[in-house]
Amino acid sequence: MSRQSKIVKTSIIEIGVNLILVAFKASIGILTNSIAITLDAINNLTDALSSIITIIGTKLAGKAPDKNHPYGYGRIEYFSSIIVSAIVLWAGITALMESWPKIFTPDITNYTTISLIIIAVAVVVKFALGTYVKRVGEKINSQALVASGSDSYFDAILSLSTLVAAIISIFFHISLEGILGVIISIAIIKSSIDMIKETLNHMIGARIDSDLSNKIKSSICEVPGVYGAYDLSLHNYGPEDMIGSVHIEVDDTLTALDIHTLTRTIQGKIYSEFSIALTIGIYAKNDKYEDMRKELSEIVSSYEEILEIHGFLVLEEQNLVMFDIIVDFDADRQKVKEEILEKIKAKYPKFNYCIVDDYDISD
Structure with missing residues (x-):
């Protein structure tokens, strides 16, 4: 299965699970008059929207290169990641605005056994979904999926806190929904800002990963006749599309044919090992x-x-x-x-x- 297909498949699974949770949580929130559960349902709805945006971004990013965009459309994925992170940020701010007044004027809630069971199931489902989505995102280097997976973790924590608040409300008649909502909202806002920063770093041009840089240079130096690899520069045109340049040091006695053969060998080696197209410059060693x-x-x-x-x-x-x-x-x-x-x-x-x-x- 291609990388694009994996992203689309994972996102469709996310959409289906979140819409089911929206239906159950919204019903419970209205019946029990719980602002926390209602906000949780809205949060799941934004998750489904985020997954739709991820699918659209992935499809657009997968377009073949053309005359106007010879390096392809891979960077569109970064924009979809920013949009997903912005939706998470909006959800966090909305939850904060709704939760803060509830600290001072808590609503009277009427939880039932069925509602508590559904919330508990939602905790397990969102945690499992977050683990799955984040793992897929890390494996195929999709920032949008990683962001969605991280958001699912926070949803699981949000649902768990709602469950805890409900139990405390039943046994001690104390409403903690407002306080827990504020705490979780702040955590969601911080997480979304971190996700935005990480994606912006990729868009601006972050430093090459040290491990990748050293591996590429070591691989180049394995080729007979190469005494050193320097000035490695990589440019990202999407999470999976990189081109770059490097200088290699060789004997000054080599002919043009020798250098041509050597650079072709290195280019083929690096592309097969790292899927990176390199332009190679020469330093002569006397x-x-x-x-x-x-x-x-x-x-x-x-x-x-x-x-x-x-x-x-x-x-x-x-x-x-x-x-x-x-x-x-x-x-x-x-x-x-x-x-x-x-x-x-x-x-x-x-x-x-x-x-x-x-x-x-x-x-």
Whole structure:
């Protein structure tokens, strides 16, 4: 089953379960005059709406690339995740507005044994549904499903608190619905804001996952003839669509045919292992100036703010030394570069130097 089909199937299951719960909870809420149960029913209705939005977003995101959108429509999934999170936020704010007055003017409720049993069943059903949906979402990297699954957990907690409030009301004649409603509403609002932040991070362009970055670089370096992989940059065009670029270090004696064959091998390897299309640039390695390279590495090693140097190359005819330097974002980049230049130039004054200031975009 394709990723899109799994999302649609899971969302349809969510819709069916939530609509059944809406019918039961709304009936109980009206019959028992319970604001908590009525709000719970409304919350389940918003869950069903969220699942519908997830299906629509998934269908749109699955459209094939075209002339105007050559990278496809995968990022639409992020918008559907934002909408789902916004619905959860709205539900939390609405619940808070409804629950707060009930602290001071609680309603008189009339719970029955049947209503308590149905609420208890709803707790189990929503917890099981949340576990299932979130697990599927994490497995196929769907932020919308993860958000829906997390919301189902909160629904289960909301129903459980309603059950506890009902039992306390029956035995002690104390109404805690307003207080519990406020507490749970705040928890739902916080969760929705966290979900929005996470999705926005993906949309803006979050840092590459360290584990993924290291795995890709290690995989590249497994190919014979590759001495290092640097400047890995990945761009996300949806949860499952990534393209990127990387530089590899190879011997300066390789021919164009050798490099062509090598880069094709790496591209095929990375795509088969990670489903990522890479564009590959080349750093030439000339062993004649290995001593100079080692001295540069020793100079750099005394600077904690320098994370890496790479792309070292000496062009004899131009008396030019080139290398890239990655400085920590929080450091004084210009000052560090000037100090490194001064120290290496003191050892090799006959050369001119070109230092490329790289950014720390991947580990």
